[in-house]
Amino acid sequence: MRLLKPLMSTLLAFASASVFAANGETAVVFVNGMNNTFDDAIASMQVLKQRVSARGAGKGYVYGNAYNATNGFFSDLYQVFKQKGQEGEKVSGFWQMVDGGNVTPGWMSTALRDKYVATLSKEVTPELPEHLKFYRQHLSANRKLVLVPHSQGNLYANISQNILIGESAAQAPNVFAVGVASPAARTMPNSTYVTSSADAVIGALRIIKSVLPSNISQGFHPFKDFLGHSFTKIYMDSSMPAELAIVREIDRRSAAPVLR
Numbered sequence: 001m002r003l004l005k006p007l008m009s010t011l012l013a014f015a016s017a018s019v020f021a022a023n024g025e026t027a028v029v030f031v032n033g034m035n036n037t038f039d040d041a042i043a044s045m046q047v048l049k050q051r052v053s054a055r056g057a058g059k060g061y062v063y064g065n066a067y068n069a070t071n072g073f074f075s076d077l078y079q080v081f082k083q084k085g086q087e088g089e090k091v092s093g094f095w096q097m098v099d100g101g102n103v104t105p106g107w108m109s110t111a112l113r114d115k116y117v118a119t120l121s122k123e124v125t126p127e128l129p130e131h132l133k134f135y136r137q138h139l140s141a142n143r144k145l146v147l148v149p150h151s152q153g154n155l156y157a158n159i160s161q162n163i164l165i166g167e168s169a170a171q172a173p174n175v176f177a178v179g180v181a182s183p184a185a186r187t188m189p190n191s192t193y194v195t196s197s198a199d200a201v202i203g204a205l206r207i208i209k210s211v212l213p214s215n216i217s218q219g220f221h222p223f224k225d226f227l228g229h230s231f232t233k234i235y236m237d238s239s240m241p242a243e244l245a246i247v248r249e250i251d252r253r254s255a256a257p258v259l260r
Contacts, residue, residue, distance in 0.1 A: 025255035026146060027138035028052070031066045031131075033151025033181070033231070041067050047232045048148060051243055057251040057259055062143070066131045068156055108166035120159060131160050139164070139171050146253050147177040148246070150231040151201070154182040154193065161188040176253040178246055180235050185210040190253075194235065194245050201229040216242050 030048055032041035045065050052058040108116075121128040138145050145164075149157035157177045165172045165188065172189075179193030183205050187193055195202055197214040198221075205211055218228070218240045225233045235242045251259040 025060045025143055026253075027062050027064065027141075027143045028058075028146050028148060028250060029064045029066050029135070029138075031147055031149035031153030031157050032068060033149075033153050038067060038069070041065050044150065044231050044236075047236050051236050051238065052247050052250060054238070055244065055247045055251075055259065057247060057254070057257075059258070060256060061254070062138075064134065064138075066127070066134055066147070066153075066156070066160075068125075068127050068153070105165050105172035106167065106169035108163070110167070113163060113167045117163065125156055125159055127156070128159065128163075131156065132163060135160060135164060135175075139174060144174045144253065144255050145176065146250055147175075148180065148250065149177060149182075150180045150235070151183060151229065154179040154184045158184055158186070158188055161191065165189070178249040178253065180231060180242075180246060181229055182212050183209075184212060187212070192249050194242050194249070196228055196234065196242060198228040199234075200227045216245060218242055 028048070030041065030045040032044060036044075042065060045063055049058070049061075049063050052061065117128055117132070125131075135145055135147075147157045147161070149155075154177075157179065161175055161177060164175050175188075175190075177188060177191040177193075179187065179191070180195075181199055181202055182193040182195050183202055184193075193212060194216055195212065195214045196216055196218045197203075198218055199214065202211060202214070218234065221228065221234065221240075224230070224237065228234055234240065235246065237243055248259050251257050
């Protein structure tokens, strides 16, 4: 049930507490998509860590998960559509910071921020308070925060970035996202995404909702993942172009880039 989701997020924050003992300058946080178990999210983060390291990047990184629990495919899908509704013009007050890629950091008052967090966590993102707490711990440790959301995780990440940048001009230069298989209609300032043209899940959503265009071609690989949407089997496959593109974008936003 959805009531379990904040609890799971809290448990994950405790499980990941050891990262704060590290001296890293960049925090890379994986934000999972729909229908992912806790173990699925942890496994994806570990694959991401391995791929970053294999490419020669990742020195001084610390890793973590901002977990959003699953309540089954159809329940999660319903939540995606509710989250997509937050991107529409009727809620432009929350998205006023996004204007053709420009933003005025710190525009959100404390009272307005608390109102948005309370409303969004009640209606569409129950884990939002715990996610924000987790992110602020990294920012308070003077780390750059690079979110790597997959699928539905992009909708969570956009909302979190909006809050973090909107509430503090000081945090704005240190908050980024490198989205993977994004169902979102927009990215936050200084962030990017990688979506395969063969991703059937995002392609189907694009038919009925506003979604960012595909920006990488990987071909059809039915024996790996018929839908072309899997984070580990498709986007993190080192034999495909998306993996290097994602790692490079993470590295570019880190405290000490090394890749060319």
